[in-house]
Amino acid sequence: MTQVELSAVRKQFGGYVAIDEIDLDVASGELVALLGPSGCGKTTTLRMIAGLERPTAGEIRFDGKDVSEVPVQDRNVGMVFQRYALFPHMTVERNVAFGLSVRGLPKAEIEARLDEMLEVVQLQAFRTRFPAQLSGGQMQRVAIARTLITKPSVLMMDEPLANLDTALRGEMRRFIRALQQRFGITTIFVTHDQVEAMELADRVAVIFNGRLAQYDTPERIYRRPASLEVAHFMGAANIFPGRLVARDRIETDLGLLECTPLAGMDVGATVHAMLRGEALEMTTEPPPAGRQAIRGKIASRDFFGASVTYGVRCGSQQVTVTENARRMVDVGAEVWLDIAPEHVWLIRT
Amino acid sequence: MTPATKTHPLTRRERRARILLFAQFVPIFAVLVILFGGALVMAVLQSLGFAPWFGVNTFPTLDYFAALWGSATFWTSLGLTLYYATVSTFLALVLGTLLALALVKTFRGKTFYKYLYKLPLMIPYTVGIALAVIMLGNGGMLSRLAAFFGVIDDPGQFLQILKTHYGWGIIAVYIWKQTPFITLAVYAVLLGIGRETEEAAAILGAGRRTIFFRVTLPQILPGIVSSTLICFAFNIGAFEAPFILGGGFPDTLPVVAWRYFNDSDYTLQLRGMATVVSIGIVSGVILFAYLAVYRTFERRMGRN
Ligand SMILES: Nc1ncnc2c1ncn2[C@@H]1O[C@H](COP(=O)(O)OP(=O)(O)OP(=O)(O)O)[C@@H](O)[C@H]1O
């Protein structure tokens, strides 16, 4: 399989800077998600890797070799487009077999690989249909099959699940993950849905305004965001400004909190403390002595079926707590929030 | 009808609206039925020998068609007519499609070129014909230039472009006028289909030719068919260009018809009508066959 490397890649459209500067290193066989708000340059990044767009500056390397002179046709990449881009005048089987037939493979081999691929994506029953006669999820699977059948060494998918309903989306996610692991293809996956990115990816690249904001495992991106922007984008609700009074003590409006020390941060620095809403332990009785707990009062309650989100008023501050909907605590009840120091994460300002 | 679904009688307002709608259609119907339909019926009747106002009434007879179709020059004329129409439509199609494909790309000065190529659309045919005479004729600009640069000794020796049965002048004028028209039609369709299917094909390993013939062409076919249909139908019936730039006897069919109509022997009018009806039949059959083939193709591509 292929290792992909972007080094100091920049892309300008006329005077408009779409990608400022991006360094990205995708290991062979890895599944990486590009995550970011609309217009941050995700599609542009994919198009440059595919060779559809030329970087204004920087270098793209496959297995260490610069590919800027390699035309699209010869890069052996696969791309599933944001809007599928199926050939409207071809049936499902002709769409899927296209990549093999332009390579001039013998008919029998095309037929065999086509059968196998249609089996994998469960489209045997639809082989003679035209794209206009398919549902969104079926078109999506045709697009994936059409790409996978050519055995690309790098697979790119541009928000392939954006147009699907929730149930189909989950099914397709697991399907893509299984396929990717089965074929071991280096995969770059674009999404602006953080849940999707976390479920699918080995590593997540968060992009803001054409710059790589953080590139890490889903868990670290979620729990240990490198900047306030990333924290907000990943849905963090409880972020409090404060000042470091010791390496593991931060003074905030919530009170003095014991926290995880962050390398390279000096005592006296102004920082932010992030508390994940589901990492807080909420009790209706005071916790045993020796725990770090603050007292508050429930101000609001939102029920989401599986989970409940409470707004807890602690002095002048509001803390959001999410827990399993096993119990329901009434608005107005007095509660204690048990905050484990390992769940207090510091973010540089 | 069950009582439950009994409809209300029309209100006065609804009745007025209906009358108004009908009134809007009257002028169109009048033009279609009286002017066009009536003329068509008259032309067919005359070609079948009905012209009491000339003192001729042998209706119904196929004599005029027999006389016309029996002469070898008719078939030569038909051949010339079809040759000019087909070659110019085909060449305009190739050029127009290439131009449209170039126009969807981004390049410097694109806006300028997008205006420039439409210019011939706004200039009348007669002006185009005059330009052809000035440029391509013996004693025209090209021949003088050739003589000036010593390619030939005298402008009179210049390659005969106009007034030959090869019809290069006629074809040039048609192409000059119709290439922009086809470009316009194909360009609009190209914009509609977007670049993505072509890009997908490139990523799947297809080269430029394969992409054009297997991905782009089938998708722009509706634009190609409708625009070439219009051009071909026009070319088959066009009169000025072959009349002025053509090679003389035997002429194309529209010119032949014109000569009959202008003959001092007015009974030849009926043969003129037979010629006109023949043009109609030929172009009708060809265009119908063209559409039928296209429909089959469309159905194979899943459109209906
Ligand atoms: N061909 C182009 N010419 C000019 N600007 C472009 C072009 N393509 C993209 N851009 C701009 O570059 C920026 C990045 O575009 P891109 O399509 O990569 O965004 P994206 O991250 O994929 O967004 P989305 O999530 O909405 O798909 C956008 O502001 C867009 O307007």
Ligand SMILES: [Mg+2]
């Ligand atoms: Mg995009």
